Amino acid sequence: MSKRNRNKASILAMTLLVPLLAAGCSGNGNGNGGSNAAENGGKASGGGSGKATEILFWSPFSGSDGPFMKKIVDSYNSSQDAYKVKFVIQPNGEYYKQLDVALSTGKERPDLMIMHVDSVPTYQSKDQLQPVDDLASKAGIDAADFAEAPIKYATIDSKLYTIPLDIHPAVMYYNKDLFEKAGIAAPPTNRAEFDAAVEKLTDKDKGVYGYVVPTLWPQQFIFPSLVWQNGGELWNGTDVAYNSPEAVEMVQWLRDMVEKGISPGNVQQDGENTLFLQGKNAIQFNGPWMKSQFDEAGLNYGVAVMPQIGKAKKAVYAGSHGFVVPKAVTDADKLAAIGDFLKFVSGDSLAWAESGQAVASNKVLESAEFKALEFQSTVAGSFADVQFAPNVLNWGTIVEPLWGELSNAILGKKPAQQAMDDAVAKSRQAMN
Template sequence: MRKSVKRFGTLFLMLNISALVLAGCGGGNNGGNSNTAASGNSNTTANANSNAQANEQPAEAKGEPTEFLFWTPFSGADGAFMKKIVENYNAAQDQYKIKFVIQPNGEYYKQLDVALSTGKERPDLMIMHVDQIPTYVSKGQLQPLDDIASKAGINKTDYVDAPVQYSTIENKWYGIPLDIHPLVMYYNKDLFEKAGITAPPTNRAEFDADVEKLTDKSKGQYGYVVPTLWPQQFIFPTLVWQNGGELWNGSDVSYNSPEAVEMVQWMRGMVDKGISPGNVQQDGENTLFLQGKNAIQFNGPWMKSQFDEAGLNYGIAPVPQIGKAKQAVFAGSHNFAIPKDVTDANVLAGIGDFLKYVASNSLDWAKSGQALAAKPMLESADFKALPQSSIADSFSYVQFAPNVLNWGKISDPIWGELSSALLGKKDPQKALDDAAAKSKQAMKK
């Protein structure tokens, strides 16, 4: 059912925005590298001023800058990188001013739901994961961005195709992508060198051979530590797709297929062979990677800053094709979205100007470990010089969560059942059958 949102008067809205910013503004809880430069491009200020002039609104041109509120869930180390981009934009022009607020990641969508449904203290611009966009569109809480993008000189062709297509619903564009964050492979270069491995594996045969060489039980060193919890939300779908399976068959869940079961058996098999320890707790694989006792880890681009701070000698590469059918990788994507009831022309012009700025001035976000979705940044020499630039090699075969309303709730039973299978507490087929049954029940609610 579509929810109508009551629009409050401008003065009341601005008072609420000011109160929220004073209460919530601040950096990420892990600090991050806040002293990095935005892009190193001396044309940043000129570009921003040019964009602002293109979207100039006479009613505001001679007065105070138009302010708008921007929400993000970047409460980790990545928050400092986005904060830097906003600060650079605010300093580069004087027509618009962004009030930047970081909401706790774990509570982000709960807080967003309240703000959007009540209209109280709601953002004018927000970050939204691409797989959330269909649900919020169905609730009537997002506005199409086609007109805003057109006025700002933003084109769909300026971005990687996958997130643009996903967020285009009934020929209307609802999310402008900031990044794509696929599952990637991190590997310990020192351990690889000692094992005589000269390049990261690209397929199952190479991976299986390499993790055998990298395992040294006498030193408590493992070739690949199998996580039993997070980030299986990225690993399991990747393996299922690579092996020719699907999570959703068009009308029902299908992650208890033979293709999916085979991949769970493969992961558990590494525990049985001693390549991975058993009973790995949350973040156990990462702890061992930081200690130099886990040679390979599958995780997201957001881990880069943590490994940099730890001084690890590591490499980044696309996830090998473990499955038998095709190369594929699960990915997420942070997108810019605008609530439906943001109607002030000056605010919308300011948002468009900022999004145009980000498309060519977001190297700071790449330095957080992310691979950018804007083609001008992907093609820049500065981005190509970053170690994670190889992540973009996987953009042609990334896949997002099934475009199904409330997919998060539907798929939630997977993770507890998968953990039971990986811990050896349940047969893989039984675990995935139980997960599918629970998901079917969730769809009826």
Template sequence: MTLSQRRRRAAFAGTAAIAAALVLSSCSGGGAPSTGGEFTGEYDGPEVTLSFWNGFTGGDGPFMQQMVDRFNEEHDNITVESNTMQWADFYQRLPAAVTAGEGPDVGVMHFDQLGSNAARQVILPLDDMVDDLGLDAADFTETVWDAGVYADQRYGIPLDIHSLAMYYNTEHFEAAGITEVPTDAESFAAALDALQAAGYDTPFWVPARWPGHLMFMTLDWQFGGEPYAADGSAASFADDSGVEALEWMRSIIDDGYSPSDVAIDAQYVAFKNGETSITWDGIWQFNDLEESGLPYAGVPVPNIGGEAATWASSHQFFLPRQDDADRMNAAKVFIAWMSEHSEDWAGAAMIPARQSVLEAGALEGMPQEPIAAALDDMRFTPTVPGLGTVQAETLELAVADGVLGAGDPGDVLAEAEGRATQLMQENLATFAE
């Protein structure tokens, strides 16, 4: 993912409210949606051309297109055409397009958008497809499999898992005499001290915004917390665990390891340019770092709080609401094929979601291979409607205030938690209508 893509992803938080508003205003279309009738796992109907919507506009885009091209080569009666756009545009356009009968035939979205789109019947349940193909939790980690479920129905088929990771400059570590990569709070603090002693004055920059809130949630889980209720009824990130998490982030600045006001992307640019020694960022940065020539390595985020945990997300395939059984069944064949061949997606620096694909060696020699060793420690936020917007308007702002020293961590989190719970309750009422 390029730097511009990082900025656009960060900017998505600000546009999420617009996207959510469109979802809320989209009508369900009335009646029970069709799911294409009986699905046998094959498609022998007339030739169809499927519109495939996705947001892979960065360095991941060519890998997705290669997979689509390969699918087309292997299927005479199905042609898939990619319609690729910025994620913010994708989430804004999808509900209205489906309602107008102008939506895609198949698509892929972040799992945290499934709940909102499922609640308004923009997308369809896939339980019949899962049963017919024999897909189940045994071939996926529990967290990524459960992430595709909303209201006891499956709406997403996991393509990948992507998480935070810790990147470190191997030359800096060597100069500082660090021979073992830090894995906990004590060894991480010792590494920072050693790096400063070696002349790297601010070795680990803590950003106030993206991906600061992802760092916070990772730490909240590590300290034993849970930022949101599983049913979407309340926020709980202001408890003792959350306060400890934000206090730790601020302590990195107070102790002189980070500048006090790190802008979006600044921490990554500084690391890529060799100005800092450590950064926590998403695994989507691997390809960019590989091309940069920087002497680096990537490992799981250290366990600072005592419980192994790392923020993660997932891209998941979905079917939009439509009435053409042939196109729908052809789209199911496409989803099944993409899932089965997701080893190709590893080239995009993602971790394929299927255990069978991983066990076949999809990550062998890939830079993200060490991160996959921590799959069981990866955590997801609940799949509930509107949570992304709530988070952008509450938690992200509180984390920024705490990191910047604009307020006491406990106070800013408590205020944001109250507001978040109010918004979550409003969402539950709205989506229940």
């Protein structure tokens, strides 16, 4: 029995807690089953009416990435006249709330939407998503054309539920000026190099730190990476496992940097980023979405894959955006339109890469144009080592207590082992 099935009965009723993104609105078409794109040279009949078949596409991209997706949609709409994609962006804090309402009531439901890959199992378990295998096949989309990790994660009971758009792993940003001043020629790739580098980079008299340890976000990306690298797990197949020796060692490693003065104590939310922007934090681990902020600030920064701090293997936590289709979308014309649009995106996602994202399309990843994008190609260098959140229903709710207890340990309010034991106890209460 698969992991998700073993845990479905005990966890299914819980409320999903995921990073909140964006939403929009839609109508339910009642078409008459026109031809699909593959049968019409990439264009559909529009039900024989001569009017373009319209699909409503919900997106969470309410930040600087929004215009890049709009550019893709506009380019698609102008490339043909059989289909029209209506692109809707909503404030990111309301996305899943509005999505839950739309999918449960059927009112103003989208025909196509973006979803984080680690949310797919929960929505699939609620019978709100449809497999995309048939849709993809008719549109000429092959799962083998995409990075393996999101395809494998979103394949449930041998059926695929997403067409991946991108993968966004944690990466290492570093201040090139501080590195040069400290005589460090290249970013660290392992724990020994990292520990030595942050010692050299720290200048307490000037208030400059080698690595400012965040006490809150983005530990959701950092800590799982460290645990996996050290041979531990967040979920061992039947239970939460972040009080293991492998996990506790990484908690203590983070705390040690505070005790040694490499990092200040009591770092507030986004404090590590504020100091990085001020040139007083030499290294930070964060996601590709920080690129535009650092560019706008005029920082002389570099980016590298996250070093292997743990003893066991290379690993890095990642998220992924993908396209999913509500189960209630059954109109043949709309499904053909969705397939045609996704075929277009998978071949034209270089425009999405320009937003700073490393795309999931192998065709684009292997292109000279993508490889010329130094930042994005560096991010893609982590793809072979990415891991997503445990494939457990309602994982966000289960793991939530971990972040507060991890903060307690980093701040020195609790010993590392006690903090992780307490986190496990609270997560078990959430599961029950």
